[in-house]
Amino acid sequence: MKSLTFDIDWAPDEVVQHCLDILGEADVRATFFATHRSKLIDTIESFGHEVGIHPNFMPNFNGKGKPYRETIDQLMAIFPQARGVRFHSLGYSAPVLDYCFQSGIKYDSSVFLPFQAQPYLEYTGIRRIPFIESDLQTAIDQSGFAGTSLPYDSSVFLPFQAQPYLEYTGIRRIPFIESDLQTAIDQSGFAGTNLPYDSSLPFVYVFHPIHVFLNTYSMDHYSAAKEYYHEPEALLRHRNRQKDGVETMLVKILESNKPANFLTTGEIYNLYRETEMRGSQNKH
Ligand SMILES: [Zn+2]
Numbered sequence: 001m002k003s004l005t006f007d008i009d010w011a012p013d014e015v016v017q018h019c020l021d022i023l024g025e026a027d028v029r030a031t032f033f034a035t036h037r038s039k040l041i042d043t044i045e046s047f048g049h050e051v052g053i054h055p056n057f058m059p060n061f062n063g064k065g066k067p068y069r070e071t072i073d074q075l076m077a078i079f080p081q082a083r084g085v086r087f088h089s090l091g092y093s094a095p096v097l098d099y100c101f102q103s104g105i106k107y108d109s110s111v112f113l114p115f116q117a118q119p120y121l122e123y124t125g126i127r128r129i130p131f132i133e134s135d136l137q138t139a140i141d142q143s144g145f146a147g148t149s150l151p152y153d154s155s156v157f158l159p160f161q162a163q164p165y166l167e168y169t170g171i172r173r174i175p176f177i178e179s180d181l182q183t184a185i186d187q188s189g190f191a192g193t194n195l196p197y198d199s200s201l202p203f204v205y206v207f208h209p210i211h212v213f214l215n216t217y218s219m220d221h222y223s224a225a226k227e228y229y230h231e232p233e234a235l236l237r238h239r240n241r242q243k244d245g246v247e248t249m250l251v252k253i254l255e256s257n258k259p260a261n262f263l264t265t266g267e268i269y270n271l272y273r274e275t276e277m278r279g280s281q282n283k284h
Pocket of ligand 1: 054087089
């Protein structure tokens with residue numbers, strides 16, 4: 001299955017109309033992630049297309065933004081039917097996703113993966129539908145602009161193993177596969193740790209000291225403790241001692257693996273970097 005999506009990015013109606021004409025000609029329906037209201041955008045769905053939202057948090061990154069809830073609220077007031085989001089410049093954070101979900105958003109398509117991947121249900125309740133190709137990425141690939149000195153990034157959550165990949169930004173994205181919060185909220189006996197394991201691919205977990213400390217087992221549990229975040233003694237009274245929690249998971253992982261099985265994410269990055277460099281040497 002394929003899907004065409006369009007980030008409207010404040011384009012004038014004429015520009016948007018051009019895409020609609022092309023799609024209409026091909027009799028193809030698509031998804032538009034909208035930044036604003038216009039006469040044309042108000043009619044897009046009548047052609048069978050989908051309209052999602054395209055929030056912009058770049059002003060926030062520049063120190064000039066309004067509270068993120070206002071940005072989401074304003075878009076959802078215009079497009080109350082929206083079920084999908086892609087963030088402008090892919091700029092978002094976990095609390096923003098949480099709030100999107102509270103506002104009716106069901107899926108996010110801000111995770112770029114240059115290969116096909118299964119959409120998955122995230123702990124926020126939002127279904128994440130990665131996109132596989134973007135105009136910018138393709139343009140830069142073709143011009144060979146991708147950098148060679150690469151910082152790494154490990155902030156993409158994927159509930160399955162995936163190949164790290166070089167993003168058009170020049171950053172290598174190393175998806176993570178399991179997070180303490182996700183596992184706690186799944187409350188499915190920490191089944192995630194029983195995923196089929198391919199030792200040739202990274203399997204990156206994310207933990208948070210607070211959740212290990214609390215042995216967090218649900219969001220309610222964490223919420224009750226959160227106000228004492230900076231009071232360890234009070235936190236201790238909220239520590240879960242009855243059920244399996246995040247700490248339980250961590251211990252199980254450590255017990256079921258040889259120490260040598262663990263690498264730092266930086267080491268994983270280095271391995272991919274070395275492989276890549278060997279590959280480019282072989283070409284010469
Ligand atoms: Zn955008």
